[in-house]
Amino acid sequence: MCGTYAISHLEARLEIERKLERTPPTTTKLDDGYNVARRAINTYSVEQICRCFKLLPLCFIDLCIRVNISLIFNKKPEFSAIFINNSLKQFLTMFYLVKVKDYIRVPPKMFNLSKQEAVLTNIQMNYENYISPDFGFVLNVVSVYFVKEGVIIPGDGAGYYETEFELLTFKPELNELTYGKIRDITDFGAFMDIGGVEGMVHISQSMDDFVSFSKDKVLQGKKSGQSIKVGDKCKARIIAISYKDVNNPKIGLTMRQEGLGKLEWLEQQQQTAESK
Numbered sequence: 001m002c003g004t005y006a007i008s009h010l011e012a013r014l015e016i017e018r019k020l021e022r023t024p025p026t027t028t029k030l031d032d033g034y035n036v037a038r039r040a041i042n043t044y045s046v047e048q049i050c051r052c053f054k055l056l057p058l059c060f061i062d063l064c065i066r067v068n069i070s071l072i073f074n075k076k077p078e079f080s081a082i083f084i085n086n087s088l089k090q091f092l093t094m095f096y097l098v099k100v101k102d103y104i105r106v107p108p109k110m111f112n113l114s115k116q117e118a119v120l121t122n123i124q125m126n127y128e129n130y131i132s133p134d135f136g137f138v139l140n141v142v143s144v145y146f147v148k149e150g151v152i153i154p155g156d157g158a159g160y161y162e163t164e165f166e167l168l169t170f171k172p173e174l175n176e177l178t179y180g181k182i183r184d185i186t187d188f189g190a191f192m193d194i195g196g197v198e199g200m201v202h203i204s205q206s207m208d209d210f211v212s213f214s215k216d217k218v219l220q221g222k223k224s225g226q227s228i229k230v231g232d233k234c235k236a237r238i239i240a241i242s243y244k245d246v247n248n249p250k251i252g253l254t255m256r257q258e259g260l261g262k263l264e265w266l267e268q269q270q271q272t273a274e275s276k
Contacts, residue, residue, distance in 0.1 A: 028098065028099040094136075094170055094172055094173055095139075095169070095170050096136075096169045097166055097167070098135070098166065098168075099145075099164065099165075099166055101162070101163070101164045102162075103160045103162055103163070104119050104122050104163045105159070105160055106150065106158060106159040106160075107158050108157050108159075111159070115147055115150070116147060118159075119144065119147050123144065123165055124140075127141060127167060128140055128141060131243070131247070131249055132243070132246065133246075135167075135169050136172065137169060137170045137171070137172075137249075138167050138168075138169050139167075139168045139169065141165060141166070141167055141168075144163065144164075144165045144166075145163075145165060147162075147163045148161060148162040148163070149161075172194075172251055173241075174238055174239070174240075174241060176238050177237055177238075178194045178199070178236055178238060178253070179233070179234070179235055179263075180193050180194035180236065181232070181234070182228060182231060182233075182234060183198065183230065184230060185213070185217040185229065185230055186213070186217075189201050189202040189203045189205070190203075190206060190228060192253060194236075194251070198251070199236070199238070199252065199253040200250070200253065201253045205253065205254040205256050206219050206228055206255055206256075207224065207226055207228070209222060209223050209224050216229075217229065217230055226262070232262050232264070233263045233264075234255060234260075234261060234262050235255070235260050235261065235266065236255045237253065237254050237255075237257060237260060238251060238252070238253060239253065239254050240252030
């Protein structure tokens with residue numbers, strides 16, 4: 001691989017080792033998902049809109065529909081009309097674009113790849129699906145800004161490259177509203193995909209009703225007759241976040257409160273209110 005050189009001088013070697021061991025990655029929050037979406041819509045940039053959809057696919061349950069309709073009729077969508085209420089805005093503000101500067105280790109077996117390709121592959125291996133209380137959940141690597149010349153440390157053999165890159169992260173916040181899709185249902189509740197991250201709705205929090213579970217993986221309300229099944233799109237509120245086990249963090253959700261639940265129910269409620 002081009003762009004690496006070996007350090008033979010003891011002091012230089014110790015200095016780079018100190019840097020690699022003691023210098024944590026530096027991070028800077030660039031923007032949140034709401035502002036990314038706002039700029040895309042206001043500038044009517046198809047490229048920017050597609051970038052939004054790629055970065056935040058599950059966040060745009062409502063937004064995709066509205067923007068696509070506007071594109072079909074070749075009209076610039078009004079930003080205020082897309083975000084009729086603040087719930088989608090609140091959801092999007094939990095997504096961040098984060099700039100990171102770090103030393104990326106490239107093992108010798110990858111020296112046959114180009115510098116950019118090898119570094120990107122190792123960033124993805126190290127950072128995608130990474131979880132921390134500070135970062136939240138790293139969803140994917142958006143782009144690599146630059147890769148400096150690599151350094152090979154004797155006794156290791158790998159190349160270390162000072163690199164600056166951009167990540168998409170999701171940091172859930174207590175009491176914020178979130179949109180998602182039901183991924184699985186068990187006898188104790190429903191698991192919801194809320195944008196590359198999973199939250200759990202306990203059966204007692206699935207609706208304001210006495211709820212039963214069927215073997216067909218359906219939660220059914222006794223009085224209302226309302227049901228929740230796998231694949232349903234829902235709106236929930238975050239009521240608990242725990243990073244006690246960083247490898248398996250817990251996000252608790254509720255849909256009992258007014259204005260929450262399956263989107264189909266909320267649409268029906270809105271139509272009923274408008275007809276009165």
